[in-house]
Every structure is written in structure tokens, then in C-alpha cells.
Amino acid sequence: xxxxxxxxxxxxxxxPIWVRWLLISVALVFLSxxxxxxxxxxxxxxxxxxxxxxLAAITESDAVSAIKLTLIAAVIAVPLxxxxxxxxxxxxxxxxxxxxxxxLTLIDLPFSVSPVIAGLIYVLIFGLQGWWGEWLRxxxxxxxxxxxxxxxxxxxxxxxFVARExxxxxxxxGQEQEEAARVLGASGFQTFWKVTLPNVKWALLYGVILCNxxxxxxFGAVSVVSGHIRGQTNTLPxxxxxxxxxxxxxxxxxxxxxxxxxxxxxxxxxxIVERRVRQQLAIANDxxxxx
Amino acid sequence: MIFSKTLLRRPSVLPGFDLALGLTLLxxxxxxxxxxxxxFLRTTSLTWPAFVDVVTSPxxxxxxxxxxxxxxLAATVNAVFGLLVAWVLVRYEFFGRRFVDALVDLPxxxxxxxxxxxxxxxxxxxxxxxxxLEPMGLKVAFTPVGxxxxxxxxxxxxxxxxxxxxxxxxxxxxxxxxxxxxxSRWQTxxxxxxxxxxxxxxxxxxxxxxxxxxEYGSIIFIAGNMPMVxxxxxxxxxxxxxxxxxxxxxxxxxxxxxxxxxxxxxxNGLQAWARKRQGK
Numbered sequence: 001x002x003x004x005x006x007x008x009x010x011x012x013x014x015x016p017i018w019v020r021w022l023l024i025s026v027a028l029v030f031l032s033x034x035x036x037x038x039x040x041x042x043x044x045x046x047x048x049x050x051x052x053x054x055l056a057a058i059t060e061s062d063a064v065s066a067i068k069l070t071l072i073a074a075v076i077a078v079p080l081x082x083x084x085x086x087x088x089x090x091x092x093x094x095x096x097x098x099x100x101x102x103x104l105t106l107i108d109l110p111f112s113v114s115p116v117i118a119g120l121i122y123v124l125i126f127g128l129q130g131w132w133g134e135w136l137r138x139x140x141x142x143x144x145x146x147x148x149x150x151x152x153x154x155x156x157x158x159x160x161f162v163a164r165e166x167x168x169x170x171x172x173x174g175q176e177q178e179e180a181a182r183v184l185g186a187s188g189f190q191t192f193w194k195v196t197l198p199n200v201k202w203a204l205l206y207g208v209i210l211c212n213x214x215x216x217x218x219f220g221a222v223s224v225v226s227g228h229i230r231g232q233t234n235t236l237p238x239x240x241x242x243x244x245x246x247x248x249x250x251x252x253x254x255x256x257x258x259x260x261x262x263x264x265x266x267x268x269x270x271x272i273v274e275r276r277v278r279q280q281l282a283i284a285n286d287x288x289x290x291x
Numbered sequence: 292m293i294f295s296k297t298l299l300r301r302p303s304v305l306p307g308f309d310l311a312l313g314l315t316l317l318x319x320x321x322x323x324x325x326x327x328x329x330x331f332l333r334t335t336s337l338t339w340p341a342f343v344d345v346v347t348s349p350x351x352x353x354x355x356x357x358x359x360x361x362x363x364l365a366a367t368v369n370a371v372f373g374l375l376v377a378w379v380l381v382r383y384e385f386f387g388r389r390f391v392d393a394l395v396d397l398p399x400x401x402x403x404x405x406x407x408x409x410x411x412x413x414x415x416x417x418x419x420x421x422x423x424l425e426p427m428g429l430k431v432a433f434t435p436v437g438x439x440x441x442x443x444x445x446x447x448x449x450x451x452x453x454x455x456x457x458x459x460x461x462x463x464x465x466x467x468x469x470x471x472x473x474x475s476r477w478q479t480x481x482x483x484x485x486x487x488x489x490x491x492x493x494x495x496x497x498x499x500x501x502x503x504x505x506e507y508g509s510i511i512f513i514a515g516n517m518p519m520v521x522x523x524x525x526x527x528x529x530x531x532x533x534x535x536x537x538x539x540x541x542x543x544x545x546x547x548x549x550x551x552x553x554x555x556x557x558x559n560g561l562q563a564w565a566r567k568r569q570g571k
Contacts, residue, residue, distance in 0.1 A: 012470035013463065013479075020383055027379040028391070030372050033420070034444055035397050038409045041419060045412055084318045091311040097298040103315070105559060109323055112555040114505025116525035117544045120532065121326035124333050129537050131329065155322055178305050188306035210399070217402025219508035224529060237404035237508070244408050244512065253412075256405040263400035270400070271393040 042260040045253035057243075057251035058258060065231045066239035066255070072147065073222075073235060074215040077154040081211055082204070085162025090196075093170030094178065104167070110159040118156045119224025122149055145227030150235065153221035158214045162207035169203045169277065170196075172284040199284075202276035209273065213266040217259055330548065333541040345542040354524040355546075357435055361523075362503035365442035370496045373450025374488070380451070381458040395452070398445050403508025410441055411513040433515030438523060441509040446499030453495035454488055457565075461487060490565030494558060501554045505547070 015023070047054055057063060088107060092100060110118065125131050126143035136143060143149045177199070181191040197204075219237040226233045228242065236259055243252035294312045295302075334342060345351065379385075380392050398406065414421040414431035424431055431437050461484070469479040507525040514521045524547060531540035 012476075013466045015476055023375060024379050024383055024385050027372070027376045031376065031391060031394065034447060035394050037419065038406065038413060038444070039394075039397060039401075041413055042405060042409050045409075080318075084315065087311040087314040087318075091308055091315055094305050095303055095308050095312075096300040097294070097308075097312070098300065099298065103319075105555065106319060106323070108555065109327070112501050112505070112551040112558075113327070114507065114525050114544075114547055114551070116505070116507045116528050117330070117548060120528060120540060120544050121330050123532065124329045124537065124541065125326055127537070129535070152322070156326075159322060175303070175305060182304045182306075191305070192307070213400050217400075217405070219402060219404040219407075220506075220525065223508075224532065237402050240404045240408060241512075249412075252408060256408060259402045259405050263397065263402070263405070266400040267393050267396055270396060271389075 039260065039264075042253060042257050045249065046257035048253075049250040053250050054254045054257075057248075057254035062231050062234065063239060063255055066234045066236045067258075069147065069150065069234065070216050070236045073151050073154040074212055076151050077158050077215045078208060078211050080155060081158055082162050082208060084159070085164075085166055085207060086204075088163040089166035089170050089200075090192075092167050093173075094175045107160050107163050110156055115157055115218065115220030116224055118221040119153050122152050122156075122225055144225050145229065145233060147233065149225035150222050150233060153225045154215050154218055157218050157221050158211045161211035161214065162204065165203045165207035165210070165277070166200055169200055169281055169284065172281055173199055174284075199280065202273055202280055206270065206273045206277050209266055209269050213263065216262060327548070330541055330544055333537065334545050337538050337542060341538075342542050345539045346546050350518055350522070351524070351527060351543060353519045354522050354527050357438060357521065358504060358524045361435060361439040361442055362500050365439050365446055365503050366496050366500035368443050369446045369450050369499045370492060373447070373495060373499075374454055374492060377451045377454040377458055381455060395448050398447050403445065403506070404512075406444055407441065407509040407512030410444060410509065411437070414440060414513065432513055433517075433521070435514075435521050437513035437515065438510050438521060441513050442503035442506060445506055445509055446503050449499040449502065450492065450495030453491045453498070457488055457491045487568070490561055490568055494561045494565060497554060497558045497561060501551060501558065504550065504554070 014020075088103075091097070092103065123130060123144055126136060126149060127133050128137065128144075130144075143152070177195050178191050181195045182188075186194065217237060218235075219241070222235055223238060223241070226235070226238055228234060228238060230242070234242065236255060240252050240255050240259070243249075243255065294309045298312075299308065337345070376395065380388060380395075411418075411432050413419050414424070414437060416422065416425045416430070416432070418432070421432060429436065431440055465483055465487075466479055469483045470476075474482065505525060507523070507529075510523055511526055514523060514526075516522050516526060524543060528540045528543050528547075531537075531543065
């Protein structure tokens with residue numbers, strides 16, 4: 001009997017075992033060198049001079065004010081981009097209108113603009129030589145080299161995150177459920193709150209996680225508008241740069257390890273939430289096929 | 292009201308179109324469109340010869356060469372290894388696969404300044420990796436090679452994440468048919484699998500390239516920033532700004548913006564092609 005069984009069928013669509021191991025090894029070596037080793041080294045360098053130096057570095061007053069400013073920027077930028085993302089996704093996914101593809105491209109624009117240019121454009125408007133520079137100075141308002149500029153630059157670089165996660169999912173889900181809710185007498189607000197929101201909550205959360213990670217970690221754009229005033233306009237990434245340029249490597253890596261921890265938390269949350277988003281998308285696609 | 296009457300292709304029972312689109316357009320204009328056009332308008336303060344002079348001066352041209360060359364190289368390396376990583380993650384079971392899968396997104400999550408100082412530390416002559424490379428004659432930190440390393444790091448997830456879903460959705464029947472028709476595994480990969488992956492692979496390549504072109508934070512630490520040698524274009528914009536040469540900074544920025552827009556259009560085209568290929 002055994003001689004009649006077909007030759008190793010799975011072998012035809014699988015690679016020989018040595019090829020598999022070779023490919024896995026090469027991939028793992030590449031990822032270790034570029035991802036794992038750098039990640040480990042942040043924490044290693046941070047604690048190299050002991051826990052005392054580490055704690056001193058992250059509790060010193062400039063570091064604390066950098067942490068505060070980073071939080072302020074994120075707390076303003078993330079909710080604004082969240083509201084924008086929901087509004088953009090609602091109009092793009094639930095309605096059919098002219099110019100939709102242009103709008104989609106424009107929403108993605110901040111991703112393809114260099115962060116340095118993102119900072120520059122605000123300097124051109126609000127800087128001393130900028131459009132409103134003199135008016136701002138005469139009225140004793142500061143945008144560039146002050147907190148508002150940092151917040152604006154942060155908003156710009158995190159602009160598309162929430163919209164980008166919501167739009168494909170809401171497009172796949174279609175508008176039948178909302179239409180049904182309306183026909184059954186729900187108000188517009190009820191429809192959104194009880195039908196749309198539960199359907200997209202994971203994608204929403206996913207977008208917020210990514211948006212927040214970028215908001216807290218942005219360097220280039222913020223660097224252009226900040227002016228690097230210690231204790232006043234330094235965010236955490238800028239504080240890292242200053243310490244590093246002053247050869248305070250242990251302190252610099254200590255502060256960096258805070259952001260690296262944030263990155264790790266982001267990765268874990270992202271991993272958990274990503275599956276839920278995929279499930280919702282799969283459900284949406286299945287329903288689409290049936291109807 | 293104005294939007295629903297003019298733009299809407301067919302009426303809808305759903306409310307909120309005017310409000311949502313109005314809010315979207317207002318916010319988009321305030322944050323993105325008006326400030327970006329400010330950059331373009333600002334260059335009109337330069338005459339055309341002066342503009343050309345700024346954007347073709349030797350130091351600026353050297354920075355284009357470095358930025359473009361290193362971005363291309365980094366995106367190519369990421370295309371090759373990204374495809375390999377996506378393949379390994381989708382097709383093979385091995386210990387720690389999920390951990391590796393989650394770790395791939397690290398460059399998206401790790402702030403660029405952190406990446407910059409970390410890579411510099413690793414590749415410096417006394418660093419964990421640099422100490423083995425330097426005796427071989429390869430200096431990475433504070434050279435153009437460092438620029439390439441930083442760009443490879445920040446572009447790493449793009450190809451993996453564009454190729455991975457296509458590979459997951461690929462019907463096994465295609466490969467089975469190819470095998471029954473007598474193709475070797477390598478022929479199947481080159482003639483069946485690779486063409487299916489091509490649009491996603493190119494999209495990932497273009498995304499990684501675009502990201503590398505504009506990258507600043509992770510590069511300035513490792514590059515050494517020597518004029519004519521290891522100075523990237525975004526850094527030149529900052530240098531000009533610090534000298535209060537707004538017109539010069541803007542001129543270079545406009546050249547970069549035009550490049551980015553061309554790339555963005557190319558990426559959109561590629562994605563449309565990919566969707567068509569998937570039959571969606």
C-alpha cells in the first residue's frame with residue numbers, strides 16, 4: 001500500500017528544509033542587527049552608570065518640563081486629529097461625492113512631507129520674518145520658539161493617522177446599517193453613537209495609538225519650531241539631543257529609554273488591537289459578499 | 292448644505308455630510324494646505340535665476356546626491372530583506388515568530404531621536420557593532436554609510452507590511468497548479484508568486500524611499516554632517532533657517548516637496564494597480 005501513496009505532495013509547494021532554515025536564519029540575523037540589538041542597547045546604555053544616574057537624569061527639572069511639554073503636545077494633537085479623522089472618515093466612507101480621491105490624497109499629504117519642511121512652513125507663517133510675524137510681535141504673541149508652534153508641528157505630522165485607519169474599514173462596512181438605523185427612527189447622533197462607533201472602535205483606538213506614539217516622539221518638525229529653550233520649549237526628543245550633544249550619554253540614553261518604553265507599550269497595544277481591527281474588517285468584507 | 296447640493300453624487304438618508312466635510316476641509320486647509328502653499332509663495336520672493344542658483348549650488352547638489360543615493364540603496368535593501376522577512380513570517384513556523392512579527396514595527400514606534408543616538412552608539416568605533424566593522428575597514432558612524440544605515444532602519448517595516456497581507460491571502464491552488472505543471476519551486480516563485488507580489492513590493496519600496504528622503508531625526512546623529520560629504524538635504528534647510536536665510540531654506544524645501552509629490556502620485560498609482568490586480 002505504502003508504495004501506492006503519492007510521493008511527498010506537500011514538498012511540491014514547500015521549500016526543502018535547509019532552504020527554510022537558511023531563510024529563517026538570514027531574516028532573524030537581519031532583524032536582530034537592525035531591531036533587537038538597538039532596542040536592547042538603549043536600556044543597556046541607560047543603566048550603564050547605575051540606577052542613581054538614571055533616576056537623576058529623568059527626574060531633573062529640565063527633563064520633567066520636557067516630559068510635561070511632550071504630554072501637552074500629545075494631549076492637544078491627538079484629540080484634534082481624532083475629531084478630524086472621524087469627520088473625514090464619515091464624509092468619505094458614507095457618502096459618494098465629487099473630488100473624493102483628491103481629498104484622500106490630500107489627507108495623506110503630511111506623510112510624504114519631510115518633518116523638517118513641516119516645521120519650516122509654520123516658521124514661514126508665524127516666524128518673525130513670516131506672514132504674520134510682525135503682527136504677532138506687535139501683539140506680544142509667540143508661536144514660533146514657543147509652545148503653540150510645537151503643538152502645530154505635532155498636529156501636522158500626526159494629521160493622517162486616525163483618518164487613515166478609519167477610512168478603509170468604514171468603506172468596507174458600507175452604509176446599510178446606518179441607513180437601517182435611520183429608517184427605524186434613530187437620530188443622526190444616535191446612529192453614529194450606537195451603530196457606527198461600536199463598529200469602528202478598534203480601528204479608532206488603533207489610529208489613536210499610532211498618532212500618540214508619533215506625537216510624543218516627533219523630532220524634526222518640532223526641532224525647527226522649538227528654539228531649544230531649556231525648561232521651556234524642549235520636548236523629550238529635543239532634550240535627548242541636547243544631552244547627547246553635551247556628551248552626557250548616560251543621561252541622554254536614560255531619557256531615551258523612557259521613549260523606548262513608550263515604543264514598546266505602543267507595539268504591544270498595536271499588536272493586540274490590530275487583530276481586532278482585522279476581525280472587524282473580515283466581518284465587514286463577509287457581510288459585503290453576502291449582501 | 293452647500294456641499295450636499297453641489298458635490299454629492301446621490302442623495303443619502305444619512306445626516307452630517309455638510310458638517311463632516313466642512314470640518315474636514317477647514318481643518319485640512321488650516322493645518323496643511325495654507326501652510327504648504329506659504330512655502331511655494333515664499334519662493335516667489337526669489338527671482339528665477341536666484342532660485343536656480345540656490346538649489347544647484349555645489350553643497351546643495353552634493354546633499355541631493357547623498358540623500359537620493361542613500362535612500363535608493365536603503366529602500367532596495369529593505370525591499371530584498373522585507374520580502375524575505377514577510378515570507379518567513381507568513382510561511383514558516385518557528386519559535387518567537389509572533390514576537391518578531393510585533394518587533395518589525397519598532398521603527399514606526401521608536402522616536403527618531405532615540406533611533407539616531409542608539410544607532411550612533413552601536414556603530415561608533417567602540418560600539419557593539421562598530422568595533423567589529425572598523426578593523427575590516429568599514430567606518431559607519433559619521434560617514435555616508437551611517438546615513439544609509441539610519442535610512443534602512445526607519446524604512447524597514449514598509450515592505451514587510453505591504454507584502455505580508457498579499458502573501459497571506461494568496462490562494463495555495465496557484466502554487467499547486469504551478470507544481471503539477473512541472474515547475475520547480477524556484478520557477479514557481481519567480482513566475483507565479485513574485486508577479487502577484489510585485490505591486491505590493493513596489494509600493495513598499497516607494498514608501499520606504501519616500502520616508503528615507505525626508506528623514507531627519509535618526510540621520511543627523513549618525514551622519515557626522517560634514518558639508519559636501521555626509522550632509523543630507525533636510526539638514527541644509529535647517530542650516531539655512533538658522534542663518535535666517537528664509538528664501539534659501541524655502542527654495543530647497545520646494546525642490547524636496549516637488550519630489551515628494553511626484554513620489555506620492557507614483558505610490559497612489561501603484562496602489563491603484565495593486566487593487567486592480569487583486570480584483571477589488
